[in-house]
Amino acid sequence: MKARPGRRVVEARAVRFGNLRDAGPLDVLITGAGISGAAIYQELARSGYRVGIVDRGDFASGTSQASGMLIWGGLLYLRNLDFATVVALCRSRQRLLEKNPEDASVVDLHFSTGHLGVFGKAFMWSALQLYWGLGGCHLAKPRFCDGEAGPSLVYQEGMLRESDSRFVLGRIAGRTSADCVSVNHCELVSASRDAAAACWRVGLKDRITGDEHVIRAKVLVNAAGVWADDVDRIAGLVSPCKHVFSKGVYLMFPRNGERAARVHPMVGRQDVLTHVPWGPVMMWGPTETPIRDLEEGFAPSRDDVEFLLAQARSSLRGRVGKEDVVSMRSGVRPLAVPRNFEKEVYPLDLSRKHRVVVHAGQHAVSVFGGKFTSGSAAAGQVASAVGRWVEPRHAATEWVGREVGIPRNEGGCGDGFVTPEHARDSEFCATLEDYLRRRTQIAQWTPRMGLGRAGENRSQLLEMAAAFADDEAGAIKMTDEYEETVRRIHDSVLEAGG
Ligand SMILES: Cc1cc2nc3c(=O)[nH]c(=O)nc-3n(C[C@H](O)[C@H](O)[C@H](O)COP(=O)(O)OP(=O)(O)OC[C@H]3O[C@@H](n4cnc5c(N)ncnc54)[C@H](O)[C@@H]3O)c2cc1C
Incomplete structure (x- = not known):
């Protein structure tokens, strides 16, 4: 049997399930707590609705934990002449940078031009000027630069300061009360509209205890990302669009003092790869692979790694091998x-635009597509659909904002990150994996997902696990399970192991 989180986690969850279930119908229930669901939750909570959000995994445990963390205007979509999407994404980028200065900042990106002739450089320069203009000329004007890593064109985008998962959490954890309820590890398993009562009856499964609950909501929002088609099916909703899936993988290499974020052409394809500093690592990627089976999409394969290493050997200085990879996403x-x-098309040829489908007769909304950058634009559209059906209960208020004075670990592989106890009590963290992968960057910044190259951090991980278990036996079981996961998704691909 899987290690079950301790009493404190289970009791806190029972209170939140009670709030979802027992205090009359919610105004809105959101399924899926990636960036789309989290931005919608923030917008509706701020507007005065009684709102709930559930995710069958941890918050941000889907695509929103795997992004490049760039808040960008979609330079690459210029190649499809998709000006409307570029303008919309640039606007979202600007809004996000202005409204969230503590979460995102401007970053210089160096587009390598060493491989380009005179005409190629002139073309790139013109494309970047156009991009800058479509972005409202808000950021610095693109310019040529001849730095130590060779000639480049420098332009600007936004980037998240901490991580994509913590950005998502910030939209959710900033607001919790009996009227704003968020529950992770909670799956929507059934949903039907009771026309007479004018509300949805929704079956939710607690994936930690196995308990099932039925709750009611006036409006249902499907923000399940790549699983939106499944949630539509469960709820009997029919949308005019569907999803095509494109897998993206990054490798993390040690940073070695590098400071510049770079964009390199992908060898053999009309695409690019980025090499971007993130804490003590450099993120290299992403791949762009069409897939049909979602299960294969959330774990890097040996082919993904070989492809990225081969590209790195062509573009980055110094040799890189599997042994240099700190982590993968x-x-x-x-x-x-x-x-x-x-x-069948190369996924980059498909639009990244989001679509908000309003099911007017059923008082439901489904969100398709989109980017991290466009999360709040989609949220605004969902909120205006909700406003046609339900009146807010309270006057709109300002968002509470990010928590200050978070207690942090001192020393060891968790140095500087939120303590496991605080993550458990204030950030809905239920397991060691939630803590290492999404509440902190330990699993991404420390080799072998935090365990250390030779397993030297196991005792530290065991101490962290103690916050989520009732006793030592529970903590050992949770750490063993985590170690097994590391073997399965990291060691088997990189042929590593302690
Ligand atoms: C490699 C890569 C790099 C990227 N880089 C960038 C970038 O730099 N900038 C950018 O703007 N965008 C980027 N993106 C795109 C961006 O990450 C995604 O568009 C965005 O994260 C999608 O968020 P979402 O909320 O729609 O989906 P998700 O984050 O997948 O959230 C959906 C959630 O729904 C939950 N769910 C599913 N079914 C159920 C159910 N039945 N019950 C309850 N919950 C359920 C899932 O558990 C999941 O957490 C990148 C994407 C990839 C793959």
Whole structure:
């Protein structure tokens, strides 16, 4: 049997399930707590609705934990002449940078031009000027630069300061009360509209205790990312679009003092790879692979790693091998296409635009496609659909904002990160894996997902696990299970192991 979180976690969850279930119908229930669901939750909570959000895994445990963390205007979509999407993404980027200065900042990106001739450079320069103009000329004007890593064109984008998972959590954890309820590890398993009572009856499964609950909500929002088609099916909703899936993988290499974020052409394809500093590592990627089976999308394969290493050997200085990889991240992009779309195309040729489908007769909304950057634009559209059906209960208020004075660990591989106890009590953290992968960057910044190259951090991980278990036996079981996961998804691909 799987290690079950301790009494404190289970009791806190029971209170939140009670709030979802027992205090009359919610105004809105959101399924899926990636960036789309979290931004919608923030918008509706701020607007005065009684709102709930559930995720069958941890918050941000889907695609939103695997992004490049760039808040960008979609330079690459210029190649499809998709100006409308670029303008919309640039606007979202600007809004996000202005409204969340503590979460995101401007970053210089160096687009390598060493491989380009005179015409190629002139073309890139013109494309970047156009991009800058479409972005409202808010950021610095693109310019040529001849730095130590060779000639480049420098332009600007936004980047998250901490991580994508913590950004998502910040939209959720900033607001909790009997009227704003968020529950992770809680799966929507059934949903039907009771027309007479004018509300949805929704079956939720607690994936920690196995208990099932039925709750009511006036409006249902499907923000399940790449799983939106499944949630539509469960709820009997029919949308005019569906998702095509594109897998993206990054490798993390040691940073070795590098400071510049770089964009390199992908060898053999009309695409690019980025090499971006993030804490003590450099993120290298992403891949862009069409897939059909979602299960294969959330774990990097040996082929993904070989491809990225081969590209790194062509573009980055110094030799890089499997032994240099600190960690990997893998996710699936939800690309919205019309329901009857059947073509085989390179995913970059598909639009990244989000679609908000309003099911007016059923008081439901489904969100398809989109980017991290466009989360709040989609949220605004969902909120205006909700406003047609339900009146807010309270006057709109300002968002409470990020928590200050978070207690942090001192020393060891968790140095500087939120303590496990605080993550458990204030950030809904239920397991060691939630803590290492999403509440902190330990699993991404420390080799072998935090365990250390030779397993030298196991005793530290065991101490962290103690916060989520009732006793030593529970903590050992949780750590053993985590170690097994590391063997399965990290060691087997990189042929590593302690
Ligand atoms: C490699 C890669 C790099 C990227 N880089 C960038 C970037 O730099 N900038 C950018 O703007 N965008 C980027 N993106 C795109 C961006 O990450 C995604 O568009 C975004 O994260 C999608 O968020 P989402 O909330 O729609 O989906 P998700 O984050 O997948 O959230 C959906 C959630 O729904 C939950 N769920 C599913 N079914 C159920 C159910 N039945 N009950 C309860 N919960 C359920 C899942 O557990 C999941 O957590 C990147 C994507 C990839 C893959």
